[in-house]
Amino acid sequence: MKFAVIVFPGSNCDVDMYHAVKDILGEEVEYVDHNVTDLDMFDGILLPGGFSYGDYLRTGALARFSNVMDEVVKAAEAGKPILGVCNGFQILLEADLLPGAMRRNDNLKFMCRPVELRVENNKSMFTSEYESGEVITVPIAHGEGNYYCDDETLDRLQANNQIVFTYNGTNPNGSIADIAGITNERGNVLGMMPHPERAVEELLGSADGMKLFQSIVKNWRLSANVVTS
Amino acid sequence: MSYKVKVYVTLRESVLDPQGSAVMGSLHKLNYQEVKDVRIGKYMELLIDKSVKDLDKSVMEICEKLLANTVIEDYRYEVEEVVTQ
Numbered sequence: 001m002k003f004a005v006i007v008f009p010g011s012n013c014d015v016d017m018y019h020a021v022k023d024i025l026g027e028e029v030e031y032v033d034h035n036v037t038d039l040d041m042f043d044g045i046l047l048p049g050g051f052s053y054g055d056y057l058r059t060g061a062l063a064r065f066s067n068v069m070d071e072v073v074k075a076a077e078a079g080k081p082i083l084g085v086c087n088g089f090q091i092l093l094e095a096d097l098l099p100g101a102m103r104r105n106d107n108l109k110f111m112c113r114p115v116e117l118r119v120e121n122n123k124s125m126f127t128s129e130y131e132s133g134e135v136i137t138v139p140i141a142h143g144e145g146n147y148y149c150d151d152e153t154l155d156r157l158q159a160n161n162q163i164v165f166t167y168n169g170t171n172p173n174g175s176i177a178d179i180a181g182i183t184n185e186r187g188n189v190l191g192m193m194p195h196p197e198r199a200v201e202e203l204l205g206s207a208d209g210m211k212l213f214q215s216i217v218k219n220w221r222l223s224a225n226v227v228t229s
Numbered sequence: 230m231s232y233k234v235k236v237y238v239t240l241r242e243s244v245l246d247p248q249g250s251a252v253m254g255s256l257h258k259l260n261y262q263e264v265k266d267v268r269i270g271k272y273m274e275l276l277i278d279k280s281v282k283d284l285d286k287s288v289m290e291i292c293e294k295l296l297a298n299t300v301i302e303d304y305r306y307e308v309e310e311v312v313t314q
Contacts, residue, residue, distance in 0.1 A: 101300035106247050148301055
């Protein structure tokens with residue numbers, strides 16, 4: 001499986017993402033510049049964390065108009081797995097690939113520490129290797145992770161099982177319904193504030209993020225087999 | 230001649246403003262108990278060429294596409310005519 005790590009001006013978790021896929025997961029991966037206008041050769045798209053365009057105006061607001069984003073939208077429509085972590089999640093929200101918006105953390109602090117997440121939906125292509133209700137430890141590092149959506153949208157997220165991860169115990173940012181990560185309705189676009197790519201080996205304090213990447217690859221192989229057989 | 234468009238972007242009434250709450254707390258500590266609410270927003274000035282066909286349409290599009298995130302923010306604007314070199 002071949003992954004693209006999209007690099008925006010100001011991305012800073014692109015190397016972590018690349019390392020997780022290449023060295024730990026053992027799959028193909030390439031850095032892709034934000035001006036690239038063709039993602040056809042990639043099977044999965046990763047939007048890394050960081051401060052694209054310096055977070056000017058709003059987090060993710062300017063990156064959303066990068067040339068590559070038209071291709072990301074196309075890939076989403078084609079059903080390819082798309083994972084946005086932290087600033088990547090913020091970009092997916094601004095691009096309307098996911099519903100809702102991000103606010104400053106309710107305590108106004110940049111929160112940087114490991115947190116516990118609860119796997120709310122293990123039926124998604126990103127979480128099938130986890131147990132339902134499994135509690136995992138993954139680090140967060142953000143100042144704007146306070147997810148917001150209106151009541152109607154929240155009802156829809158809950159009804160469609162689009163809330164994939166919630167914060168277990170203490171909510172670090174004030175997000176609505178303790179949301180840490182959501183998918184689109186189709187289930188092939190995941191945005192999450194915590195960093196699974198920073199939890200891929202015990203040396204980093206946790207390897208709990210690994211199953212997320214393994215889920216993507218396993219489900220891609222399954223669907224690829226179905227298509228070819 | 231150009232238009233100077235002053236755009237104000239604020240969080241929607243229904244959305245909590247943690248920055249505004251923190252500033253209000255400080256104002257209360259300074260003994261300005263009369264302050265009942267603080268909302269923090271953004272102010273932007275656009276200089277737009279007078280040849281624009283439909284100023285309101287352009288400005289509203291600009292605000293909705295980029296300057297404001299209408300999921301959580303409202304915007305309003307004022308227009309001034311200015312002489313530019």
